[in-house]
Structure formats: C-alpha cells, structure tokens
Amino acid sequence: MRKKLKILLIVKRIYSSIMPGFFYKIRAFVFILLSSSFLIAQEKSLNLDSFIDEKVKEQNITNVFCVYLKDIKSDKILYVYDKNNLGNSELSLGSIIKIFSIIAKFKNHPVDIAETHFCNGYDENTPYVVKCWLREGHKKISLIPAIANSCNTYFYYFVQDIDFNLFIETLKEWKILKGSENWGKKFISREEQIMAMIGKMNILKLKPIDIVESFAKIFMDKKRLQSEVRDVLFDGMRLCYQQGTASKVRKKLFLSTDFPVICKTGTGIFEENGKIDIKKTNGSFIGLLENRYLVFVFVENSTGAEKPTEIGLSILREVNSMGKED
Structure with a gap:
C-alpha cells in the first residue's frame, strides 16, 4: 500500500x-x-480596390496613377494599385526630392535651421530657377516651414553650397539612383543641378518603388540618420500635414491636427513622349501613419498634388479605422 x-x-x-x-x-x-x-x-x-475606385469617382480622376501601401515595421507591401506599372517607371516627383537635399547638406556642414530666406513667389522679374509655385510667395521663411510648404525659393538658396556629386551619392546611398551613371558637374550646368536638387524641370526622374523603400528606411532605420536631421525631417513633414501643402486636404477630410500622420507632397512637370509640358503637372504624396503605415500615391497630369494627397490621406484614415475596429 x-x-x-x-x-x-x-x-x-x-x-x-x-x-x-x-x-x-x-x-x-x-x-x-x-x-x-x-x-x-x-x-x-486588406483590399482597397473598391475604396480606391470610390475615391477615383469622387475626384473624377481619369489619369494614370499608382498607390503603394507598406507596413514598414514588418517590411511588407500591404497593397498595390498600379495598373500601368508606374512603380518601376522613372517619373518626375517634384519636391519629394528636397528631403534628400536636406540629408546631403547635413553631411558636409552644420545647418542653421533658423536661417531665413525671402520668397517673392512667382515674380515675373525673378529668374525661373528662383521662382516659387506659390504666386504670392511665402515671404520670410526658415527650413521647417519651407519643408512643410515646399518653398522652391527657400530651397534655391538652401542648396547653393551642396556639391552635386555629394547629392547624387546621397541618392545612391538611399538606393534611389541604383547603378546610375555619374551625374556630376561636367554633365549638366550648375543651374540645372540646383533645379534637380529642388525637384524642378524633370532633370532627375525617380522610381516610386525606390522612393517607398528609401522613405521606409528613413523612418525605420534610426542609425542611418543623425538625430538632428531626423528631427528636422519629421518636424517639417508633420507641419506639412498640419499647416502646409497637405493642410487644405486635411481640412477637407475633417482630419484633426492630432491625427498621427507626417507627410510630404510633390509636384513634377508632366511629360509625354519625351516632351515636357510646363502647363501640366504630376502630383505625388508620401505619408506615414503612426510610424508604421507608409503610403505613396502618384497621379499623372493631376494639376498639383491635391488629388494624390486626398487619396493618400483617405487611405491612411481608412487604415487607422481598420486598426480601431480590430
């Protein structure tokens, strides 16, 4: 027992x-x-086709466009709308390139982010390279508001002391100009270099898929950027959403300034069969929700960046609401 x-x-x-x-x-x-x-x-x-179709009808978009949505934490593309394979096409994305001009400038010397320049806007007496998209001008402006409002005149002065080869190396470092030829000084004039660095005149064309991947790294890889540069970019892109080039659409969509989004818009010149039409523009938008969901939208011949911005912010709002439902 x-x-x-x-x-x-x-x-x-x-x-x-x-x-x-x-x-x-x-x-x-x-x-x-x-x-x-x-x-x-x-x-x-996560199929946004019907949502995108609804937005297309709302905005009466008949143009060619693409949408990429990525979860940068898991490094997965969640959604693609790209019937014309624009993602792998070299396109004029306009002012989005300014982000990389800022990164390049911080590499060589300290940057006074409080330094101001005066923007006269689209003054007829001002050379084209200095003209800004905002006809009445941004007046006295410093770096962070210049990022938010995409002030061409400010960036014209900002990039003056950036060596163009350094700028090109910066693009290559972020995998934007993969295997490109040398875009050094002997190939284009200094005026063209300046326009390239501020996103004017289609001198540099970039692939949307490369932009998506490079911005994902900017947002996720904290070791690759100095904290000062990162803070400047984030502050400028946050202000872009709140009070800058995306704010008109933000208000239209009734999104609060507290909505956790940072973004940048771009307007490039439309080109058809190799011919530039300066009266028409392409629009692009890149935005990040809650430091996780990255969306890129490109609309060809869109008359500015308003259409891609509305699609982009609407998608991020939809993704945010999906998260709350879950």
Missing part, C-alpha cells in the same frame, strides 16, 4: 511539474496559430 502511495505521489509530482507547462505550451501554440491565421486573414482582406 505504501509503495502504491509513493508511486502515486511521484506520479502526481511529475504530473504537476510537467502538465501545467505542457498546457501552457499547447495554449501558446494554439494562440500563435490563431493569431497567425488572424494576421494572414487581415493581410488578405
């Missing part, structure tokens, strides 16, 4: 020591399976 009791006690101890852990492991395994299935289902269900 004692022997049986002893055996039972031993079995009980073994059971007590093994089974709880065993059950925890089983429960954890089941939880992981269910979670994985849920996440996979979520990814599969």
Whole structure:
C-alpha cells in the first residue's frame, strides 16, 4: 500500500511539474496559430480596390496613377494599385526630392535651421530657377516651414553650397539612383543641378518603388540618420500635414491636427513622349501613419498634388479605422 502511495505521489509530482507547462505550451501554440491565421486573414482582406475606385469617382480622376501601401515595421507591401506599372517607371516627383537635399547638406556642414530666406513667389522679374509655385510667395521663411510648404525659393538658396556629386551619392546611398551613371558637374550646368536638387524641370526622374523603400528606411532605420536631421525631417513633414501643402486636404477630410500622420507632397512637370509640358503637372504624396503605415500615391497630369494627397490621406484614415475596429 505504501509503495502504491509513493508511486502515486511521484506520479502526481511529475504530473504537476510537467502538465501545467505542457498546457501552457499547447495554449501558446494554439494562440500563435490563431493569431497567425488572424494576421494572414487581415493581410488578405486588406483590399482597397473598391475604396480606391470610390475615391477615383469622387475626384473624377481619369489619369494614370499608382498607390503603394507598406507596413514598414514588418517590411511588407500591404497593397498595390498600379495598373500601368508606374512603380518601376522613372517619373518626375517634384519636391519629394528636397528631403534628400536636406540629408546631403547635413553631411558636409552644420545647418542653421533658423536661417531665413525671402520668397517673392512667382515674380515675373525673378529668374525661373528662383521662382516659387506659390504666386504670392511665402515671404520670410526658415527650413521647417519651407519643408512643410515646399518653398522652391527657400530651397534655391538652401542648396547653393551642396556639391552635386555629394547629392547624387546621397541618392545612391538611399538606393534611389541604383547603378546610375555619374551625374556630376561636367554633365549638366550648375543651374540645372540646383533645379534637380529642388525637384524642378524633370532633370532627375525617380522610381516610386525606390522612393517607398528609401522613405521606409528613413523612418525605420534610426542609425542611418543623425538625430538632428531626423528631427528636422519629421518636424517639417508633420507641419506639412498640419499647416502646409497637405493642410487644405486635411481640412477637407475633417482630419484633426492630432491625427498621427507626417507627410510630404510633390509636384513634377508632366511629360509625354519625351516632351515636357510646363502647363501640366504630376502630383505625388508620401505619408506615414503612426510610424508604421507608409503610403505613396502618384497621379499623372493631376494639376498639383491635391488629388494624390486626398487619396493618400483617405487611405491612411481608412487604415487607422481598420486598426480601431480590430
């Protein structure tokens, strides 16, 4: 009898020591399976086609355009709308390039972000290279508001002391000009270099998919950028959403200034069959929601960046609402 009791006690101890852990492991395994299935289902269900179609009808868009949505934390593309393969096409994206001019400038020397320049706007007496898109001008403006408002005149002065080869190397470093030829000084004039660095006149064309990947790295890889540069970019892009070039659309969509988005807009010159039409423009928008969801929108011949901005912010609002429902 004692022997049986002893055996039972031993079995009980073994059971007590093994089974709880065993059950925890089983429960954890089941939880992981269910979670994985849920996440996979979520990814599969992230189809924004009908949402995009609705936006296209609302804005009466008949133009060629593309949309890329990426989860930069998981490094996964969540959604693509690109019927014309624009993602791999070299396109004029306008002022989005200014972000890389800022990165290049910080490489060589300290930057006084409080330094101001005066923007006269689209003054007829001002040379084209200095003209700004805002006809009445931004007046006295410093770096962060210049990022937010995409002030061409400010950036004309800002890039004056940036060596163009350094700028090109910066683009290559961020994998934007992959395997490109040397765009050095001997190939284009200094005036053309300046226009390239501020996103004017289609001198530099970039692939949307490369822009998506490079911005994902800017936002995620904290080691690659000095904290000062990162802060400047984030502050400028935050202000762009709140009070800058995206603010008109923000108000139209009834989005609050507290909505966790930073963004940058761009307007490039429309080109057809190799011919530039300065009366027409392409629009682009890149935005980040909650430091995680990155959206890029390009609309060809869009008359400014308002259409891509509305599509981009609407998508981020939709993604945000999906997260709350989950």
